[in-house]
Amino acid sequence: MPLFNEFSMPVFHIDGEPVEYEPGEKILSAALRCGKIIPHYCYHPGMSVVATCRMCLVDVVDLGNGRPAPKLQTACSMDAAEGMKVETLNPKVEEGRKLVNEFLLVNHPLDCPICDQSGECTLQDYAFEYGSGKSEMDYSKRVNGWRDIGTFVALERNRCIQCSRCDRFTREITGTNEFGMFNRGHELTVDTYSDRPMTNKFQGNMADICPVGAITEKEFRFKRRAWKLKKNRSICTGCSTGCNITIEHDRNEIFRLKPHENQNVNKWWLCDEGRLTYRMMNERKTRIHQPLGRVDGKLEAISWEEAYAAIAERVGDMSPLPEEVLALTDTHASNEELFLLQKLLKDIFSAENIFCPLPKWEQSESEFFINTLITTDKTPNRAGALALKIKGDATSAKLKKAIEAELKVVFVLGNPFEAEVEVLEKIKKAQLVVHLGTFHNSWNDIADVVLPGQYYSEKEGTFTNKDQRVQATEVAVQALRRTRPEWRILADLSSALGQESSYGSSADVFNVMTKQVKAFSGLSYAEICGSGKELTQRTKDSGMKVVKAQT
Amino acid sequence: MTEETLVLFKNIRNPKYDKSLAAYKNSGGFKSLKKVFGMKPEEVVQEVKESGIRGRGGAGFPTGLKWGFMAKGTGKPSYLVANADESEPGTCKDRELMLKDPHMFLEGLMIGCYAIGCHHGYVYVRGEYFASIKSLNVAVDELYADGLLGSDPLGSGFNLDITIHTGAGAYICGEESALLDSLEGKRGHPRVKPPFPAVSGFNGCPTSVNNVETLACMPFILGDNGAEAFKSFGPQNNSGTHLVSLSGHVNRPGVYELRMDVNMKDIIYEFGGGISNGKKLKGVIPGGSSSPVMTADEVDVLYNFDDLAKKGTMMGSAALIVFDEDTDVVKLLHRITRFYAHESCGQCTPCREGTHWSRQIVRDFLNGNGSDEKLERLNRVGGNMMGTTLCALGDAAAMPIQSFVKKFPEEFRKYYATV
Ligand SMILES: Cc1cc2nc3c(=O)[nH]c(=O)nc-3n(C[C@H](O)[C@H](O)[C@H](O)COP(=O)(O)O)c2cc1C
Ligand code: SF4
Ligand code: SF4
Ligand code: SF4
Ligand code: FES
Numbered sequence: 001m002p003l004f005n006e007f008s009m010p011v012f013h014i015d016g017e018p019v020e021y022e023p024g025e026k027i028l029s030a031a032l033r034c035g036k037i038i039p040h041y042c043y044h045p046g047m048s049v050v051a052t053c054r055m056c057l058v059d060v061v062d063l064g065n066g067r068p069a070p071k072l073q074t075a076c077s078m079d080a081a082e083g084m085k086v087e088t089l090n091p092k093v094e095e096g097r098k099l100v101n102e103f104l105l106v107n108h109p110l111d112c113p114i115c116d117q118s119g120e121c122t123l124q125d126y127a128f129e130y131g132s133g134k135s136e137m138d139y140s141k142r143v144n145g146w147r148d149i150g151t152f153v154a155l156e157r158n159r160c161i162q163c164s165r166c167d168r169f170t171r172e173i174t175g176t177n178e179f180g181m182f183n184r185g186h187e188l189t190v191d192t193y194s195d196r197p198m199t200n201k202f203q204g205n206m207a208d209i210c211p212v213g214a215i216t217e218k219e220f221r222f223k224r225r226a227w228k229l230k231k232n233r234s235i236c237t238g239c240s241t242g243c244n245i246t247i248e249h250d251r252n253e254i255f256r257l258k259p260h261e262n263q264n265v266n267k268w269w270l271c272d273e274g275r276l277t278y279r280m281m282n283e284r285k286t287r288i289h290q291p292l293g294r295v296d297g298k299l300e301a302i303s304w305e306e307a308y309a310a311i312a313e314r315v316g317d318m319s320p321l322p323e324e325v326l327a328l329t330d331t332h333a334s335n336e337e338l339f340l341l342q343k344l345l346k347d348i349f350s351a352e353n354i355f356c357p358l359p360k361w362e363q364s365e366s367e368f369f370i371n372t373l374i375t376t377d378k379t380p381n382r383a384g385a386l387a388l389k390i391k392g393d394a395t396s397a398k399l400k401k402a403i404e405a406e407l408k409v410v411f412v413l414g415n416p417f418e419a420e421v422e423v424l425e426k427i428k429k430a431q432l433v434v435h436l437g438t439f440h441n442s443w444n445d446i447a448d449v450v451l452p453g454q455y456y457s458e459k460e461g462t463f464t465n466k467d468q469r470v471q472a473t474e475v476a477v478q479a480l481r482r483t484r485p486e487w488r489i490l491a492d493l494s495s496a497l498g499q500e501s502s503y504g505s506s507a508d509v510f511n512v513m514t515k516q517v518k519a520f521s522g523l524s525y526a527e528i529c530g531s532g533k534e535l536t537q538r539t540k541d542s543g544m545k546v547v548k549a550q551t
Numbered sequence: 552m553t554e555e556t557l558v559l560f561k562n563i564r565n566p567k568y569d570k571s572l573a574a575y576k577n578s579g580g581f582k583s584l585k586k587v588f589g590m591k592p593e594e595v596v597q598e599v600k601e602s603g604i605r606g607r608g609g610a611g612f613p614t615g616l617k618w619g620f621m622a623k624g625t626g627k628p629s630y631l632v633a634n635a636d637e638s639e640p641g642t643c644k645d646r647e648l649m650l651k652d653p654h655m656f657l658e659g660l661m662i663g664c665y666a667i668g669c670h671h672g673y674v675y676v677r678g679e680y681f682a683s684i685k686s687l688n689v690a691v692d693e694l695y696a697d698g699l700l701g702s703d704p705l706g707s708g709f710n711l712d713i714t715i716h717t718g719a720g721a722y723i724c725g726e727e728s729a730l731l732d733s734l735e736g737k738r739g740h741p742r743v744k745p746p747f748p749a750v751s752g753f754n755g756c757p758t759s760v761n762n763v764e765t766l767a768c769m770p771f772i773l774g775d776n777g778a779e780a781f782k783s784f785g786p787q788n789n790s791g792t793h794l795v796s797l798s799g800h801v802n803r804p805g806v807y808e809l810r811m812d813v814n815m816k817d818i819i820y821e822f823g824g825g826i827s828n829g830k831k832l833k834g835v836i837p838g839g840s841s842s843p844v845m846t847a848d849e850v851d852v853l854y855n856f857d858d859l860a861k862k863g864t865m866m867g868s869a870a871l872i873v874f875d876e877d878t879d880v881v882k883l884l885h886r887i888t889r890f891y892a893h894e895s896c897g898q899c900t901p902c903r904e905g906t907h908w909s910r911q912i913v914r915d916f917l918n919g920n921g922s923d924e925k926l927e928r929l930n931r932v933g934g935n936m937m938g939t940t941l942c943a944l945g946d947a948a949a950m951p952i953q954s955f956v957k958k959f960p961e962e963f964r965k966y967y968a969t970v
Binding site: 049053054104106107162183184 | 721723738743745892893894895896897898899900901903904905906907908911915928935938939940941
């Protein structure tokens, strides 16, 4: 509970402590905002208030006019008021919570040992806190059964506590209306309409908001107990929206991605496609495991030192002219990596030919915010490349011209232009092709040296999303032993080629970048690690077209 | 006192009355509406306030006050919706009005519309009331044909339409906010309040929901000296005549129009002609199935809102259910708990689970599995629904349970006591 010296907003009291509220704000919302937990199930800050679970009962001992409320009130639906005094811990409130939780458990299977929600279930938590430990229910429990409701989530209706969050989700958040409440009274249950499976692309969120184990992710079911999972903040790189996520992992294996609330980016949500990218993070077969060098036409394992030495030697022999050096990159590279690649070219070769595919894309407007999350743009750090003035597309005249030159040294970062046969053919002829990448791809076939990089779940980095917000990833899992983060490889290469560099971390690179690149000036790494920060100097994306909502 | 006081039933008690528009006009119908059209809407609301009429739908909220709460200057249309979903067990008075004298009710509805500036009134009728629905539709057609509905009735310049809407048979749709959801075409689930309908009701517009009988009183109240006369029909704060639905073990069950200062004993023994088959009285449910039960020695009380409230019960919708000495009270409670378990909308926890669980416990007694512990549990489960739910159905389900256990504990014990 922060201490306020001065209140800019009106104030009421919860358990004797002053709490600010915005006019019209509800007790629960104000309480949560300042870190005061009032148990609740049906309330969700992103959806309408229904006040049906009755768990958030509080005692309003003073309505603000000196008089108490006649009975316990639901904090989620009651407006905070100047001078109001709310008690959330007195025996009356405890009694209220106890009775509500008892009612919820009367027909609940309590099959926690085989329930995936176990460990992150609010019903379970409150049953521990407010349950009597013994049931007075002598009769057989309600049985509604399992339903197959969609590709992404499973529905175990016996565990449902009828909070209607899922129902409100498809009505208010996706607008797809494919899910609803059926029957009434104690038979009230949830299901899809007409037995049709759900089609919305955001089903995983329903598993997130379901307070119990009624809706769970099919991908995650039965794989790991929730309490075993370690969590790290990151940014989804599935598209250029850059949704904030937590990567949840155990023993170096990633089990799922969950949204991390960021009101400026993804609010509380994440798309299913993005969630599925966790599979890539665990992928080992197609990963490049160690540095490779071409010996007699075949790629063979070499050490990092051998690789750097070989490159330095070849470059020394050739002493290429600026136009004989080229770099290609994709936008899965972080801001720091793009910056270092650009710097390497400039500092060592005085070269400027660096290209990155930036296909045209469309941003659809929608009356439902969530639809703007998935974009057709699968270039996660597109805005970062633009801010560094790295451009290009397979048909651009500049790129065409650049590859016509007698190329001597080519650096390829990631997997750019892989479908462009002409580009590949031309580059094949270059004397030295160095590929930095995480996965085996067609660039390996023409590379002379392959340097294994790391996936974004394994390293630090910052990405600039479509709204020009710079956000950071952290290390979630340990990378393969003989790989190195690309920013480090690029720094090492620079040293090997004669320009000493001494970056200790990606953050170091970031700090240098903020000094040398105008678009990034004024940003601090610490700031970005919270919920990101928008670039002050915006670069226009000419490849973006806004499409009006279809109604 | 053994005479009815005829205000609402003045036509219905006339054997020659044929409920046509002509007959209603003959009896002095639509005079009040004409008078009202000459008044300012605020003056009409003021008259209604003066009459002291309290809503007949169950809660007894002053109607004038309710109309006064209607949000003004919102730029949105206002609505008046007549609550004709009459489904509180024991209640059958609105049906009489709609079936036998629809025009009196409709005139009242029109007066209400004028008072709150509503140009489109709705009647939400219980789906099973086939005959009433027909009767209302015929009456509304007559009104349109006569020019009393539509544009500019009686040269008032006040355009007015009325739509008869039929429900699909859910008790909960009698609760005003669930009624509005249902009227909008949604599932009939009570809404969070506030906002109250007077601020955001039908389609988010200011709305007043009023019981059929409440509205049917309007032609009288707005008639000559009506408010004064209405007030004189009962003790202070309990104005008017009202319709009492008398049912159960009496010789002459039926709907009676009574002043509010009639003793409940007289209703049973004089109007109802006493307990049928010469049996003795065991108890009464005074105001519809949700009101707390009373024993035979408590029935000497004036039958109105305040006097019954003083006795720890309520008049509700004035449905007096009488039961004799042979009645199995546990079975009676089982029937009531079954009703609430069936009619709970299920959205809020205590009511959804509590109505069903309490029904299971009562059934356990009937199956010979009762115990002191279970009796206590029944009382606790009932009590836990009281005051913890979103709408009043939770309370309605809790009150009978708690009162039956309190007033007739021996009857429960009979089911499990070893002889
Ligand atoms: C569960 C429940 C059922 C109700 N059913 C009815 C009903 O059938 N008819 C009715 O007029 N009022 C019913 N009410 C009361 C209405 O909510 C509302 O108070 C009433 O229609 C207002 O009209 P009045 O002011 O004229 O009484 C019910 C209330 C609850 C909580
Ligand atoms: S939903 Fe929660 S309480 Fe229920 S079985 Fe699962 S973990 Fe246990
Ligand atoms: S399935 Fe989950 S989210 Fe949906 S109503 Fe049940 S408990 Fe709530
Ligand atoms: S009290 Fe019962 S009927 Fe009323 S809203 Fe809650 S569950 Fe529905
Ligand atoms: S959170 Fe308030 S009633 Fe559910």
